[in-house]
Amino acid sequence: MAKYQTLLYYCYATIANAEQFAADHLKFCKSLNLVGRIIVADEGLNGTVSGTAEACKAYMDAIYADGRFNSTEFKIDDVDEPSFIKMHCRYKSEIVHSGLRDPNIIDPKKRTGIHLEPKEFMEMKDREDVVILDVRSNYEHSLGKFKNAITLDIENFRDFPAMINQLAQYKDKKILTYCTGGIKCEKASALLLHEGFPEVYQLHGGIIKYGKEAGGKDFEGQCYVFDNRVAVEVNSVNPVIISKCYNCGKTTAKMINCANPECNEHFTQCDDCGDVMDGCCSDACKEHPRKRPYDGTGYYVKVPQQVNLNKKAKVEFLEELRPVSC
Template identity: 85%
Template sequence: MNQYQTLLYYCYTTIENAEEFAADHLEFCKSIGLTGRIIVADEGLNGTVSGTAEACKTYMDTVLADLRFAATEFKIDDVSEPSFVKMHCRYKPEIVHSGLRDPNIIDPKKRTGVHLEPLEFLEMKDRDDVVILDVRSNYEHNLGRFKNAVTLDIDNFRDFPSKINELAQYKDKKILTYCTGGIKCEKASALLLHEGFTEVYQLHGGIIKYGKEAGGKDFEGKCYVFDNRVAVDVNTVNPVVVSTCRNCGKTTAKMINCANPECNEHFTQCDDCGWAMDGCCSEECKEHPRKRPYDGTGYYVKVPQQLNLNKIGRKEFISDLRPAALY
């Protein structure tokens, strides 16, 4: 029986003194034994946390009791062990980085696409006048995506605005956006509306909620998640694997970080190539002097590494685990 849970959630809301809130929230999370990663900004809260069922209940009850976060919806997964090693809660300019901070253009609290519940999305997605749009990054949709979805060549969500012109051909269609948990769609759909798309919808709760409430039908592959699990199964109706090994092309759902920390690329690699390449994406990375030992998982706990010393003698660091925005 699983005794731990992992919670995925976000809430767009105004947070006064957000930096101070982030520091206090970190201490609260630690005090109840949670691990995870939370982003706090003036515009709201975005997190994935993990801990015992009791700790998770305490956390949810406390968050929901705060009127600012009363509308927060938690996606709950039962897990066999905590999905993180440490607890991080940091203040950032946005809870999902879009590079668009003008509230006259993007303000999910005021205007977004029409929210579709999973069963509504399921009923609507195959219509002739509909286009399904994946607003996630390459490494996410390469691992799994909805059947017939339009995907964009972006490494980070902040690249999404630059792709709007590529979507102009769909302006006469109903656009159904989706992402992991819903947070990126809030800004993506708002931007599409600002750019003149008239019928924009978004999958409420994202892929994770769709898997729980609609069986994940027609989501092909696995869903990338931003914790130690890396990928989770979504489709219990008609599952298939769509991702392939970067090195040999064989079908595989296994995603890893390159063992060379200076590359650290997310990519799919089968077990045979994993061992043959020592968990690296290329021969160049395999020969790199800082290559980390490969244990078959391709997951590496964050270990700060000194990068250089600038003119005033301050150390700068890089992380051994590729940073990524939640959801």
């Protein structure tokens, strides 16, 4: 039996004085010897934490004891070792960065797409009047996605609103949105409804819950996760690998970060090319003076970087090499 667990969760709930809550919550998590990353915002919580089964239970009990977070649903994975190295809990403007901050337009606490349980999603997804929409980033759906799903050419979820016009052709269809754990769909489905899409649904609990409760049927490839596991298996019914090595094109399920911290590109790379390229996406990155040692995993902890004050848009990216997302 695995000694540790990893919890994936989010909750949209109003948090007064969220900055102070984040500081206090960090102390609480450290008191339980948990590791992970949590984002706290005025609109709620978004986190992945890992620790002993006892510590994880104590954490979940504490979350539920706080009446603001009663709707939280934890996705629980048994793991052989903690999925993080350190514990971070930070205040940010949103629990998933979308740029959609006007509560008169988007407020997941008031209006989102209809939530479908995994078996409902599985039954509905192949109908002729249905379109399956992946709202995740390129590097995520390149590793794995639902069969026949529409994917968007976006680097971050904040690029999603700009894609709405490209989706207008599907307004006469039922739109089934999905993401890793459900958090992005809350805002994506709300925006689609606001833009006049009449029937919008979302996979409750995301890909992770679908794998646990529906066997992951027709999810092709692996699911990218935001911890040092990098990717997890989802489909135990009809699994296939769809991702290709960035360097040679060979089929591979291995997703890594470029060993050059100033690139840090998410990409798939087979073991052979990993050895040849030393975990880098290009020869230029391989020769970069700040290249990190490649240990075969492609996962790296935070590396201090010089911040260019004239490029504030990059500050948030450099803050975490792997942002928390569900």
